[in-house]
Amino acid sequence: MLIAISFFAFPTFSFGQEVDVVRSPDGQLSVSIFIDGGELHYSVSYDQKLMLEKSPLGLLTNEGDFTKEMSFVSAFIGKIDESYTLDRIKQSSVEYKANTLFYTAKNKEGKKISIRFFVSDNDIAFRYELPKWGETGATVVESEITGFKFPSNSTAFLSPMMRPMTGFARTAPSYESGYVTDAPLESTNARYGYVFPSLFKIGDNGWVLLSETGVGSNYNGAHLSAIKDGVYTVNYPQMEQNNGFGSTGAQIGLPGNTPWRTITVGESLKPIVETTVSYDVVEPLYEPSQVYKYGKGTWSWILWQDNSMNYDDQVKFINLAAEMDFEYILIDAWWDDRIGYDRMEELIKYANSKNVDVFLWYNSNGTANDAFQTPLNKMNTSIARKKEMKWLQEAGVKGLKVDFFGGDKQETIRLYEDILVEANEYGLMVIFHGATLPRGWERMYPNFVGSEAVLASEMLVFVQDTREKEAFYATLHPFIRNTVASMEFGGILLNKYLNKGNQSGQERLTTDIFQLATGVLFQNPVQMFGLTPNNLEDVPEFELDFLRKLPTTWDETIHIDGYPGKYSVIARRKGDHWYIAGVNAEADAKSLKLKLPMVVGKKLNLYNDDKSKKPFIKTVEVGKEGVFEVTIQSRGGFVLTNH
Incomplete structure (x- = not known):
């Protein structure tokens, strides 16, 4: 949970089973949550203009259904006032102020579920929080019906989710599709839905950006469905991802919670561009093992391709980095085979003599797809990683680029987190390629320095x-x-x-x-x-x-x-x-x-x-x-x- 400088909570008088409302500190943005016909719903207005119409809320778990036959239990309001610094995002010093609503309902068996809303001046973040139900200490969240119903005159700016186990060496999905822009909502019916973030123009009323944050090994990544009956819903990974291995839902201990769903709202695009909500509602998960240095690098593979993976060409790109006063060189696939570990140590020493540090590429794969580039089977198990990372630290490497993940299942998200945590132990930064969208990772993982997740x-x-x-x-x-x-x-x-x-x-x-x-x-x-x-x-x-x-x-x-x-x-x-x-x-x-x-x-x-x-x-x-x-x-x- 977010650590706040100040937090005040007290019970409100809910309007029975009618409407509870939480507003932003400036009063412009409001969220209404209510139960209608036993189903949880919410809506969003900005400057008294409807941005999200009546939209569904709820989870289906193996311990209970929280999508129907729900009844109100309680609602509490409060405030968040926090300041933090982060040197790797668009704004190095952030003040986050939000009003909160903690809304609890129960299903027909009497099992409770809560939804925590944080509403700042242009951002909404909300997540589901599940208590222990009697002696039940764990559950599987099988699906989610969280939805987004926009006014019918809205248009969409969306990137389709790739079909699982397709593309290069069956590595999809890797968030590398194009976009539809200003598309009528009824036309946004891509078979596998759309990736986060997702942008919508709400007629003349303004703009809405949807995303999620706070996804770590405790959950799966999600995406947006195709539109159905005027509503987009939060969808979990397709079963075909990760070669069919692993659950499409999330296994969590109780009490537990989902990631945050985020909604950024504005009359103009200014709040969309400037939002920091991805980082505002998450926390660092561990301390950095050292001070990490950021900067620019050269990279031979992008234009000189595989044939450049030899000692002499890498010397040329080290020299280029030195001439440009860049901090790094990235040495890509096949280096282990075409340069070798011993000569790589020599190359790293040469780079360091030019005040250039080294990132090395790795294949994440061992079981999930057909990606064959080496180094292979070095990052997919803890034993292999720790052995490799020990060598990397001793050789003076400063970072990794790990490629070919292809999926959002909890199994795969856990691999991302394991690589980050163990890399930090050896003083290594991590870039992910052929990868999913980072969801708050800049603040959660201090050695995370970026992902591709784009065409x-x-x-x-x-x-x-x-x-x-x-x-x-x-x-x-x-x-x-x-x-x-x-x-x-x-x-x-x-x-x-x-x-x-x-x-x-x-x-x-x-x-x-x-x-x-x-x-x-x-x-x-x-x-x-x-x-x-x-x-x-x-x-x-x-x-x-x-x-x-x-x-x-x-x-x-x-x-x-x-x-x-x-x-x-x-x-x-x-x-x-x-x-x-x-x-x-x-x-x-x-x-x-x-x-x-x-x-x-x-x-x-x-x-x-x-x-x-x-x-x-x-x-x-x-x-x-x-x-x-x-x-x-x-x-x-x-x-x-x-x-």
Whole structure:
């Protein structure tokens, strides 16, 4: 449970079996919970406008049905007032204030279940809490009917859940699908539903973002169903995931609780971009074994692919990292076979002599799918992990990238947590790839430094359709995927062609400045960029200088402008340095008047594309009114910074 600086709870006079209401501290956001016909429901309003209509609540367990024949027991209200710091998310210092409702009902057998609501000014978090029922000390939560019924004039921005055990080496689902945008609700009927987070435009009333947080080894990850009778529901993993092994529900000890379901609400997209609710309602699960260092890295595999996994090419990318003042190199699949453990120790020493530290790639697989890249069978059992991690610590490795998970069952979530906990014991940071959405993990696990869980840079290399939609997807992530969790995209690709030769083939369709802008738009505390050694000669020096100075952790994030799928502009601050960045996915250049009160009267560097899409830099000044006019080319970007 959340540890609060202050917490006050006292019984309310519930309206019998009518309605209990909890409002945000500013009074704008309200949640009503009630029982109708023996069924639990809730609704959500913002500024007296209905954002979620009557929607179902309830769980089905092997010890009782809490979806029907329910009756009211009690309701208590309270307050949460907490401050915390976290150096790996969009905002380093957070004040969280919320009003709470603890609502208890019972089923026909008299077994109780409670729902705890936290309601802050733009966010709702709620979870189910199950007491001990007599001597019963454990239960299996088989399914959940938690639902979301939006007004019929709403539209959806959703990414479909991948079909289990499909894709490369049967590793799906890995949260690497595209998006439907502004889709009528009745058309959102994907067979396997949709991943979290999920964004909805509520007519002219505003926006709603759905997600979940606080998922650890105690539970399974969930996703959103296809719409049915006007309602989306929380769905648990399909049985086919993890090669059919493991329960689709969750086994929990009693008393116990589910993860938090989160709802972010606003008249504009500002609260969506700036929300910290994923972290507000969870707690650190253990102390870091050391102070972890974040930063940027080079990564040969993204453009030079498997053939680069040799000693000499890795030396080139270590030298590139040193030339760029980057902290890391990521050495990807096959290193154990093509470089070997002994020579890897030599390579790590060479990197350290250049003030570069090393991340090494691992295959998570041993039983769940057909992924064959090595190192294999090193991360799937505790005995193998501890032996490997001991060597990693002794060799001086600083982090792991673990790949190919494919699923949200409790079995798989437990593997994520086991890897993180044991890695911390050996002073290792962890990036997950081919993975699920992180759900509060930045605060829960101090050595977690990001997950892919997005149609990321490797698909730019492999798939023409993804290259054509690169700008489109980039305008979605600040509003959806990256707003609830860190996103290890592996971007900043400055080759004209996305391959080693850089002469022909997979042509990059976005501008250089677009690429630089995504370094600000996409947030992750450790960023592995797609630069190659030739970029030191064929990229303008001012672009390289920009990347040398670019932070990967931020103190503040502010939404400036944008519309998902069209364009996006956000501002991030590190210390006294502001970075305002935007990209444009529309077919024509877009001229904007941006309100930038944070840089009024300041001289700034503007990185932009001219009409022919060639990059340039110039000094500009934001006037006393705090309004700055900028034109973003199609598939282009801009960055405005005082750094």
